[in-house]
Amino acid sequence: xxxxxxxxxxxxxxxxxxxxxxxxxxxxxxxxxxxxxxxxxxxxxxxxxxxxxxxxxxxxxxxxxxxxxxxxxxxxxxxxxxxxxxxxxxxxxxxxxxxxxxxxxxxxxxxxxxxxxxxxxxxxxxxxxxxxxxxxxxxxxxxxxxxxxxxxxxxxxxxxxxxxxxxxxxxxxxxxxxxxxxxxxxxxxxxxxxxxxxxxxxxxxxxxxxxxxxxxxxxxxxxxxxxxxxxxxxxxxxxxxxxxxxxxxxxxxxxxxxxxxxxx
Amino acid sequence: xxxxxxxxxxxxxxxxxxxxxxxxxxxxxxxxxxxxxxxxxxxxxxxxxxxxxxxxxxxxxxxxxxxxxxxxxxxxxxxxxxxxxxxxxxxxxxxxxxxxxxxxxxxxxxxxxxxxxxxxxxxxxxxxxxxxxxxxxxxxxxxxxxxxxxxxxxxxxxxxxxxxxxxxxxxxxxxxxxxxxxxxxxxxxxxxxxxxxxxxxxxxxxxxxxxxxxxxxxxxxxxxxxxxxxxxxxxxxxxxxxxxxxxxxxxxxxxxxxxxxxxxxxxxxxxxxxxxxxxxxxxxxxxxxxxxxxxxxxxxxxxxxxxxxxxxxxxxxxxxxxxxxxxxxxxxxxxxxxxxxxxxxxxxxxxxxxxxxxxxxxxxxxxxxxxxxxxxxxxx
Numbered sequence: 001x002x003x004x005x006x007x008x009x010x011x012x013x014x015x016x017x018x019x020x021x022x023x024x025x026x027x028x029x030x031x032x033x034x035x036x037x038x039x040x041x042x043x044x045x046x047x048x049x050x051x052x053x054x055x056x057x058x059x060x061x062x063x064x065x066x067x068x069x070x071x072x073x074x075x076x077x078x079x080x081x082x083x084x085x086x087x088x089x090x091x092x093x094x095x096x097x098x099x100x101x102x103x104x105x106x107x108x109x110x111x112x113x114x115x116x117x118x119x120x121x122x123x124x125x126x127x128x129x130x131x132x133x134x135x136x137x138x139x140x141x142x143x144x145x146x147x148x149x150x151x152x153x154x155x156x157x158x159x160x161x162x163x164x165x166x167x168x169x170x171x172x173x174x175x176x177x178x179x180x181x182x183x184x185x186x187x188x189x190x191x192x193x194x195x196x197x198x199x200x201x202x203x204x205x206x207x208x209x210x211x212x213x214x215x216x217x218x219x220x221x222x223x224x225x226x227x228x229x230x231x232x233x234x235x236x237x238x239x240x241x242x243x244x245x246x247x248x249x250x251x252x253x254x255x256x257x258x259x260x261x262x263x264x
Numbered sequence: 265x266x267x268x269x270x271x272x273x274x275x276x277x278x279x280x281x282x283x284x285x286x287x288x289x290x291x292x293x294x295x296x297x298x299x300x301x302x303x304x305x306x307x308x309x310x311x312x313x314x315x316x317x318x319x320x321x322x323x324x325x326x327x328x329x330x331x332x333x334x335x336x337x338x339x340x341x342x343x344x345x346x347x348x349x350x351x352x353x354x355x356x357x358x359x360x361x362x363x364x365x366x367x368x369x370x371x372x373x374x375x376x377x378x379x380x381x382x383x384x385x386x387x388x389x390x391x392x393x394x395x396x397x398x399x400x401x402x403x404x405x406x407x408x409x410x411x412x413x414x415x416x417x418x419x420x421x422x423x424x425x426x427x428x429x430x431x432x433x434x435x436x437x438x439x440x441x442x443x444x445x446x447x448x449x450x451x452x453x454x455x456x457x458x459x460x461x462x463x464x465x466x467x468x469x470x471x472x473x474x475x476x477x478x479x480x481x482x483x484x485x486x487x488x489x490x491x492x493x494x495x496x497x498x499x500x501x502x503x504x505x506x507x508x509x510x511x512x513x514x515x516x517x518x519x520x521x522x523x524x525x526x527x528x529x530x531x532x533x534x535x536x537x538x539x540x541x542x543x544x545x546x547x548x549x550x551x552x553x554x555x556x557x558x559x560x561x562x563x564x565x566x567x568x569x570x571x572x573x574x575x576x577x578x579x580x581x582x583x584x585x586x587x588x589x590x591x592x593x594x595x596x597x598x599x600x601x602x603x604x605x606x607x608x609x610x611x612x613x614x615x616x617x618x619x620x621x622x623x624x625x626x627x628x629x630x631x632x633x634x635x636x637x638x639x640x641x642x643x644x
Contacts, residue, residue: 157346157348159344159345159346159348160348160349160350160351162313162315162335162342162344162348163342163344163348163349163350163406163409164350164361165314165315165334165335165336166313166314166315166335166336166340166341166342166410167336167361167362167365167409167410167413168336168337168362168365168366168413169336169361169365170336173365177361178350178352181352182350182351182352
């Protein structure tokens with residue numbers, strides 16, 4: 001009897017939470033028609049926002065792989081002084097409000113810091129530019145890849161990597177041939193989370209790159225901008241596109257994981 | 265290839281795991297590291313393999329100091345307790361891994377592996393992934409993966425601990441066969457004393473980061489140096505004694521163990537270390553004890569003490585019997601066909617003077633005539 005009651009409560013609470021996720025999505029999908037949607041995507045500003053978002057989020061993904069995987073490897077496989085501090089610093093952007101991150105980047109890259117002055121003197125201006133968007137998104141989304149990859153590296157049986165070393169493989173060979181293949185699911189998960197977070201990033205991007213339509217306006221900024229100016233049709237169209245992309249990529253990832261060999 | 269460890273020390277978080285450890289393993293020797301869990305065995309192997317950096321000391325392989333070399337440059341082969349075969353590679357690719365690292369040609373690898381796979385009965389399994397293999401097949405794969413790289417030294421870290429007894433015996437036999445044929449210097453880690461005695465040319469007993477004794481299996485069993493070694497190899501009868509009298513061949517010992525309601529005397533073969541009035545620990549082998557219903561004088565030289573059976577456990581073809589003698593628990597291993605007693609029955613515990621020996625290892629080995637005497641008594 002108690003078990004039935006317990007299961008009922010669990011189901012009820014889960015149902016309430018699922019409603020919180022599903023109902024706003026249903027609201028979005030039911031307030032527009034396919035023909036209206038198709039019409040919205042003819043607008044060059046919306047197309048530009050979509051393109052900028054995909055360009056910058058994919059650049060973020062690439063940069064996170066290049067710079068984030070080594071950090072994840074260091075944290076997972078090595079012991080060094082200050083490891084705890086580095087680990088906490090990596091977590092900080094996840095907890096920090098994106099606006100704060102944006103403010104920090106704005107000061108660093110703008111003309112008010114020595115670094116900003118140094119960049120400007122060499123003709124590099126990251127403020128109100130696509131590279132600025134990438135930096136802002138990388139700051140906010142990069143830690144997701146690092147955390148997920150680190151956990152995946154740590155989950156690989158240490159004896160397996162040590163066996164590779166004893167068989168004569170270098171550390172790099174072991175990383176490439178043993179660690180990466182065995183940690184790939186965790187890395188893929190981190191990639192998806194990083195990409196999705198970068199795609200949906202708003203606060204830091206707005207601070208660093210502004211919302212210049214056709215130049216630095218991303219999809220999330222366009223959603224906000226159109227909604228604030230009363231153009232709900234355009235706002236909904238971009239929002240639906242974001243949802244479809246996020247849902248599809250997560251679905252593809254999950255089905256891929258299911259196809260993996262057990263133990264691999 | 266010989267292996268020499270000089271003054272190896274290693275601590276983890278301030279807790280010493282290995283302390284000034286010295287060891288010499290002769291070329292072609294099958295050396296067993298025996299000890300309880302947490303004794304430092306795996307750390308020691310890890311230090312030899314180069315996977316753990318010692319705090320101090322050096323490792324020499326074939327008189328070459330390899331202390332600063334990475335694992336791959338030490339020419340060692342290491343087989344792990346959990347096999348550690350690569351889960352994303354099939355049997356063939358697992359075994360070929362080391363050869364590919366050494367950039368041996370693919371044709372050469374195929375030819376070499378064909379020979380080994382056929383020889384070990386893994387040919388049919390070569391395209392299977394680790395999760396599709398049995399425990400024995402996994403261990404064979406791990407062993408083969410190591411052996412095909414032709415290491416100079418083979419290290420095995422409790423490789424049989426997760427296998428059933430039949431597979432363990434089968435793989436042990438294969439391993440000994442390979443080791444004898446190749447003359448590969450081998451260090452084998454185990455906590456199983458039966459495995460250590462059956463495999464090792466010599467055994468090192470490791471306890472709390474220190475080697476308590478290094479001996480051949482025979483010497484270790486019959487001449488343990490310390491109480492720990494004696495108990496670990498299965499001799500639980502440790503008697504605290506005081507030398508009451510000595511003659512040329514025999515000594516009389518007064519047993520004074522804690523918990524004894526009344527001390528008693530025993531005749532023991534005389535050892536050079538016995539000095540009248542001095543205290544010494546004696547070890548009484550359980551398999552050298554006989555039980556008798558009557559206090560009959562079978563042989564004038566035998567010790568006879570009255571006690572009561574308090575426990576009997578079944579060990580296949582033998583019983584392990586615990587007899588209470590005035591508050592002292594003595595353990596005896598009696599063949600089943602000789603056991604016709606009941607628990608709580610009073611019995612006479614009978615053993616020869618040379619069933620006891622002092623705990624001081626080889627240096628106080630029994631004189632030759634005593635051991636001959638002991639052999640005669642065993643036929644009794």
